[in-house]
Amino acid sequence: MFAFHVTHTDGAARRGELRTPHGVxxxxxFMPVGTQGAVKGVTHRDLVACGAxxxxxxxxxxxxxxxxxxxxxxxxxxxxxxxxxxxxxxSGGYQVFSLRGRRTIEEEGARFRSHLDGSxxxxxxxxxxxxxxxxxxxxxxxxxxxxxxxATEAEARASMExxxxxxxxxxDRFLAIRQGRAPEVHATNPGQAQFxxxxxxxxxxxxxxxxxxxxxxxxxxxxxxxxxxxxxxxLMYDIVEETTPLLPADRPRYLMGTGTPLDIVExxxxxxxxxxxxxxxRNARNGQxxxxxxxxxxxxxxxxxxxxxxxxxxxxYTCRHFSRAYLRHLFVAGEINASTLNTLHNLNxxxxxxxxxxxxxxxxxxxxxxxxxxxxxxxxx
Amino acid sequence: MFAFHVTHTDGAARRGELRTPHGVxxxxxFMPVGTQGAVKGVTHRDLVACGAxxxxxxxxxxxxxxxxxxxxxxxxxxxxxxxxxxxxxxSGGYQVFSLRGRRTIEEEGARFRSHLDGSxxxxxxxxxxxxxxxxxxxxxxxxxxxxxxxATEAEARASMExxxxxxxxxxDRFLAIRQGRAPEVHATNPGQAQFxxxxxxxxxxxxxxxxxxxxxxxxxxxxxxxxxxxxxxxLMYDIVEETTPLLPADRPRYLMGTGTPLDIVExxxxxxxxxxxxxxxRNARNGQxxxxxxxxxxxxxxxxxxxxxxxxxxxxYTCRHFSRAYLRHLFVAGEINASTLNTLHNLNxxxxxxxxxxxxxxxxxxxxxxxxxxxxxxxxx
Numbered sequence: 001m002f003a004f005h006v007t008h009t010d011g012a013a014r015r016g017e018l019r020t021p022h023g024v025x026x027x028x029x030f031m032p033v034g035t036q037g038a039v040k041g042v043t044h045r046d047l048v049a050c051g052a053x054x055x056x057x058x059x060x061x062x063x064x065x066x067x068x069x070x071x072x073x074x075x076x077x078x079x080x081x082x083x084x085x086x087x088x089x090x091s092g093g094y095q096v097f098s099l100r101g102r103r104t105i106e107e108e109g110a111r112f113r114s115h116l117d118g119s120x121x122x123x124x125x126x127x128x129x130x131x132x133x134x135x136x137x138x139x140x141x142x143x144x145x146x147x148x149x150x151a152t153e154a155e156a157r158a159s160m161e162x163x164x165x166x167x168x169x170x171x172d173r174f175l176a177i178r179q180g181r182a183p184e185v186h187a188t189n190p191g192q193a194q195f196x197x198x199x200x201x202x203x204x205x206x207x208x209x210x211x212x213x214x215x216x217x218x219x220x221x222x223x224x225x226x227x228x229x230x231x232x233x234x235l236m237y238d239i240v241e242e243t244t245p246l247l248p249a250d251r252p253r254y255l256m257g258t259g260t261p262l263d264i265v266e267x268x269x270x271x272x273x274x275x276x277x278x279x280x281x282r283n284a285r286n287g288q289x290x291x292x293x294x295x296x297x298x299x300x301x302x303x304x305x306x307x308x309x310x311x312x313x314x315x316x317y318t319c320r321h322f323s324r325a326y327l328r329h330l331f332v333a334g335e336i337n338a339s340t341l342n343t344l345h346n347l348n349x350x351x352x353x354x355x356x357x358x359x360x361x362x363x364x365x366x367x368x369x370x371x372x373x374x375x376x377x378x379x380x381x
Numbered sequence: 382m383f384a385f386h387v388t389h390t391d392g393a394a395r396r397g398e399l400r401t402p403h404g405v406x407x408x409x410x411f412m413p414v415g416t417q418g419a420v421k422g423v424t425h426r427d428l429v430a431c432g433a434x435x436x437x438x439x440x441x442x443x444x445x446x447x448x449x450x451x452x453x454x455x456x457x458x459x460x461x462x463x464x465x466x467x468x469x470x471x472s473g474g475y476q477v478f479s480l481r482g483r484r485t486i487e488e489e490g491a492r493f494r495s496h497l498d499g500s501x502x503x504x505x506x507x508x509x510x511x512x513x514x515x516x517x518x519x520x521x522x523x524x525x526x527x528x529x530x531x532a533t534e535a536e537a538r539a540s541m542e543x544x545x546x547x548x549x550x551x552x553d554r555f556l557a558i559r560q561g562r563a564p565e566v567h568a569t570n571p572g573q574a575q576f577x578x579x580x581x582x583x584x585x586x587x588x589x590x591x592x593x594x595x596x597x598x599x600x601x602x603x604x605x606x607x608x609x610x611x612x613x614x615x616l617m618y619d620i621v622e623e624t625t626p627l628l629p630a631d632r633p634r635y636l637m638g639t640g641t642p643l644d645i646v647e648x649x650x651x652x653x654x655x656x657x658x659x660x661x662x663r664n665a666r667n668g669q670x671x672x673x674x675x676x677x678x679x680x681x682x683x684x685x686x687x688x689x690x691x692x693x694x695x696x697x698y699t700c701r702h703f704s705r706a707y708l709r710h711l712f713v714a715g716e717i718n719a720s721t722l723n724t725l726h727n728l729n730x731x732x733x734x735x736x737x738x739x740x741x742x743x744x745x746x747x748x749x750x751x752x753x754x755x756x757x758x759x760x761x762x
Contacts (some may be wrong), residue, residue, distance in 0.1 A: 031445055038711055040719040045698065054661045074706060081703045233432060264562065304447065307455060317426065321463045325455060329447045330419055336420040 001191035002138075002220050004252045004273075008361045012244060012271040015361035018252050020086040020138035021191035023053070024077060027252060027273040030264065031056040031088055032347055032355045033281060036065070037081040041283055041339035042347065044083050050316070050344070051351045054086040054138075056276045059131055060095035064114050064121075068134035069186070076136030076188030089137035090278070091128040091170075094257070099144040105145065107162065125170035130195070131178045136188030141223065142170035144197040149230040156201030163199045164213040171196070171217050193220035195254060202231055204242050222247045223254035224272075228263070235335035237266050244271030261290060261353050262377040265370045268357055280350045284342035287331045290349045294376050296324075298342065303328040316348035317341075382572030383519075383601050385633045385654075389742045393652040395626060396742035399633050401467040401519035402572035403459060404434070408633060408654040411645065411735045412437040412469055413728055414662060418462040419445070421662055422720035423728065425464050431697070431725070432732045435467040435519075437657045440512055441457030441476035443494050445502075449515035450567070458570030469657070472509040472551075475638070478527040483699035486526065488543070499629045506551035510575070517569030521605065523551035528663040528681050530611040544580045545594040552577070552598050574601035576635060580633030583612055592627035603628045604635035605653075618647050625652030642671060642734050643758040646751045649738055661731045665723035668712045670731045675704075675757050676702070679723065684709040697729035698722075 001021045004328070008015040018025040025131045032039045032047060032163035034055045047055065048244035057077055074080040077087055096103055096110045109124030125143040144163040147156055160247070174194045176182045188304060196219035200206030214222060224243050237307035240255060247253050254274035255267050264275050280290065289296040289309035297304075298310070318341040330338035353373070360369040382402045386671055389396040399406040413420045413428060413689045415436045420428060428436065438458055443449070455461040466467050477484055477491045484493035490505030506524040513521035528537055555575045557563045577600035581587030595603060605624055621636060635655035636648050645656055661671065665745045670677040672692035677684075679691070687705035699708070699722040711719035734754070741750040 036710075037707070037717055038716045039716075041717045041721075042594075042697070043718060043721060044702070061714075064715060070686060070706075073686060074704075078723045080710075081707055082704070093414075304678070305451060317424070321425070323461070323463070325454075326418070326462055329417070329461075333417045333419075333442075333446060335417055335419045336422045336717060337424060338423075339717055340424060340721065359699060381524075 001323045002193035004221065004250065006249075006344035009360055010320055010364065010366040011269065012241075013361060013366055014271065014273065015358050016252070016273060018273075020054075020193070021189055022084060022086045022138050025053045026102070026358055027087055027267045028056060028264070028354055028357055029274050030350050031274065031276040032350075033058070033276055033278050034083075036061045036080075037077065038348075039343070041285060041336075042344040044081075046299055046317075046344050048085075048345070050348045051209045051355065052085070052347065054088060055083060057087055057089045057137060058095060059089045059092035059128065059134065059135065060123075062089075062135060063092060063131045064116055065146060065364050072134035072136075072186040072188055076107075077335050078136065078189075086138040087135075088139040089132045089135050089141065089165075090256075091143040092123055092131065093128065094146050096123050102143050107165075109143070125166040126173040129170050129173040129177060130182075130185045133174075133185050133187035133189075136192065136193060136239040140174065140188065140192055140194045142167050142174070142194060142196050142219065144199055144225050146229075147199060147201050147226050149201070149226075151201050153201075153203050153206070156203050156206050159198045160206050161195065161208045164210065164217075167196050167217045167219075170194075171219060195221045195223050197223045197225040197256070198243055198247070201226060202235055202239060204239070206238055207243050208246060211243055215246070215248065221251040221254070222272075223256050225256045227255065228258040228277075233263065234264070237270065240272060241270040250332065254309070259313075260377055261373050263352070265357060265373045266355065269366070270368060281343050284346040285339045287342065290346055292349075292376070297325065298327050300328075301332050311349070312343055314345065314348060314352070316345050318345040318348075383604065384756075385573035385631065387630075391742055391745065391747040392650065393622075394649050394747055395652065395741060396739050397654060397655065399438035399654075401435075401574070402570055403465060403467045403519050406434045406467055407739055409561055409645070409735055410420050410435060411731050412657040413731075414439070414657055414659050415464075417442045418458065418644065419449055420724070421729070422666060422717075422724040424437035427698075427725050428728070429466075431729045432736065433466070434730065435469060436464060438468055438470045438516065438518060439476060440470045440509065440516065441504075443470075443516060444473060444512045445497055449512040451709065453515035453517075453567040453569055457515070458681055459517065459570075462747040463720075467519040468516075469520040469738045470513050470516050470522065472522045472524040473512065473526050474509065477504050485507065485624045488546075490524070490547075493594050501681050507554040508548040510551050510554040510558060511563075511566045514566050514568035514570075514573065517568065517573065519573060519576045520601075520644060521555065521573055523548050523555075523577050523600065525580055525606050527610075528580060528582050530580050530607075531648045534582075534584050534587070537584050537587050541581045541587050544578065545598075548595055548598045548600075551575075552600060562707075576600055576604050578604045578606040578637070579624055580607045581626070582607060583616055583620060585620070587625050588620055589627060596629065598629070602635070604637050604655075606637045607741050608636065609639040609658075614644065617644070619689070621653060622647050622651040622680075630743070639762050641758055642731070642754050645734065646738060646754045650747070650751060656713070661725050664728040666720045668719070668723065670723060671727055671758075673730075675756070679705065679712050681709075691726055695726065695733070696731060697726050699726040699729075
């Protein structure tokens with residue numbers, strides 16, 4: 001049920017289609033982050049209206065609350081949250097590694113205390129596969145170790161090698177579930193695919209070794225992890241550029257946790273097909289809006305009497321109906337609607353940007369879309 | 382531009398139509414509360430989808446932020462918030478009187494400190510008319526004194542008499558603005574109407590005196606204030622029943638700040654045409670939901686694995702797409718969407734209830750709708 005084919009290319013950039021048990025995703029694709037089974041501030045109908053074709057769910061949060069068992073009894077995450085389009089789940093690793101002072105990493109896995117009630121848990125490559133099987137996402141991610149930045153080459157090597165060992169264990173468990181050899185796991189999506197993750201920090205030789213090792217394990221597709229964690233943006237672009245040729249051309253490539261509109265177009269130019277990021281949603285809740293004319297900080301006093309739309313070039317509900325003055329008022333007054341209307345717009349902007357990128361790849365205009373995004377977001381992204 | 386006519390009656394209950402500069406409102410009507418120019422948690426399109434024909438705005442909040450001057454420069458509240466249906470604004474009095482320890486009441490008006498920045502302000506009957514003229518609501522409310530419950534008869538008399546004096550001042554100012562004798566006020570809705578308010582606490586003789594005096598001032602229509610403030614519900618029904626016959630039958634009657642679905646149908650039975658209340662919206666944010674089977678506290682553990690809709694009889698977006706289990710998860714997880722989906726449902730329930738009441742008045746079935754609401758909400762309302 002999982003299939004990918006490229007329909008157009010422009011240099012390393014490609015346009016394609018990803019088939020999943022819950023439908024087709026046009027690539028390059030951006031996945032809004034639905035942390036706890038909901039994208040903060042917007043309902044599913046808004047995501048559909050924005051053109052979101054795939055959501056990302058966070059396994060760490062869903063595992064702790066309401067729990068993988070409960071979701072499996074509901075028939076899986078799609079049915080539980082009422083979203084019938086594709087879902088990708090992360091492994092839970094990133095959130096666990098972010099629990100500084102509340103987690104230790106061992107060869108077996110990551111031991112951590114829940115941020116909710118302090119209870120002790122162990123996230124292993126096998127457990128990450130099990131919980132995602134319960135959730136029944138269309139794409140599961142293997143558990144990797146998320147290296148902090150900066151790290152020495154020795155630290156990065158040790159971490160990358162552990163990630164490779166975990167990759168083999170995670171893949172074995174995934175295949176055991178898929179082949180019916182783990183009947184104790186209540187899997188809810190027989191067509192689930194699993195992506196491997198390339199690590200190696202900012203060291204090209206390690207990235208190369210990681211890519212080769214991960215591809216050798218044999219996943220359905222591959223992601224690049226451990227970027228957008230504080231390294232200079234040019235270094236990130238370089239690593240993406242050096243890594244994508246090492247990944248199979250007939251599989252989608254997913255750059256995890258990235259990024260600004262500029263990061264996205266620059267990564268597409270280097271062969272990336274899938275993205276996720278909290279930037280459009282989190283920034284929206286903080287009043288930071290992306291527009292065709294660049295960024296807008298809606299709480300700025302200059303918008304208090306601005307009767308124009310947030311983005312005259314945007315066709316979203318927010319821009320069609322409300323003024324900057326009203327959006328500023330809602331934000332300053334702390335109204336829930338500020339989060340809703342701002343998130344709606346930012347997601348629309350991101351998904352419009354991805355649509356423009358895809359169209360440009362079809363019609364040989366990728367260069368002009370890339371240049372425009374460089375002008376809009378090059379200086380302050 | 383302001384007109385009201387009754388189309389059907391059943392005892393004291395009436396169905397009618399209220400014409401305003403921004404369109405027609407079917408009565409009996411419920412007005413969702415859009416405190417700061419937004420109904421918390423839901424966007425205007427949801428209000429339209431629920432069938433809301435009129436919104437209530439709070440003059441106190443809008444006067445302090447973003448201010449009557451700014452809204453007038455935007456062309457009035459309708460244009461500022463992007464809502465083209467009717468709006469009723471309160472006088473600001475209720476919020477000011479609720480600022481215990483931050484306000485003093487004098488014959489001139491109510492002196493208070495802003496809850497936002499501690500700045501000093503004076504709300505007089507004239508000022509309440511001025512600010513509402515700036516907002517340009519379709520219906521403005523005169524400034525009254527909101528008596529606390531319980532109060533002695535002497536306190537209630539003094540307060541009622543002051544309210545009458547304020548009514549004359551407020552009406553004079555309103556007429557001066559309407560007739561162009563107050564050019565310093567930037568009025569934004571030439572068709573604005575003004576309602577008087579009957580006070581008098583829980584004392585029938587005072588209510589009678591207040592009703593006669595307020596009607597003698599001569600407003601476009603009349604409201605009953607000072608109820609739903611802690612008095613026993615049967616006492617409230619009695620006062621409504623005794624007061625409505627004292628108000629002109631050819632004008633709409635508005636019961637301020639009420640109430641539960643049962644309160645509403647019981648007040649319709651006693652001749653009330655208009656309602657507002659924060660109950661459906663505030664309770665929604667607290668997980669308290671109104672359904673055709675009675676109240677549901679969605680955070681209750683019993684709903685954790687309940688795959689059924691919140692209210693099988695409801696056709697709102699929430700009930701058509703999501704399970705109780707998911708709604709409970711969103712609420713427990715503190716997701717913004719919990720407020721949105723719950724508010725959407727509760728408003729839909731209230732507006733459906735009002736629709737059912739109106740239909741029942743057309744077809745001579747009011748008694749059965751009233752009996753049903755008594756069964757659903759009689760014990761725990």
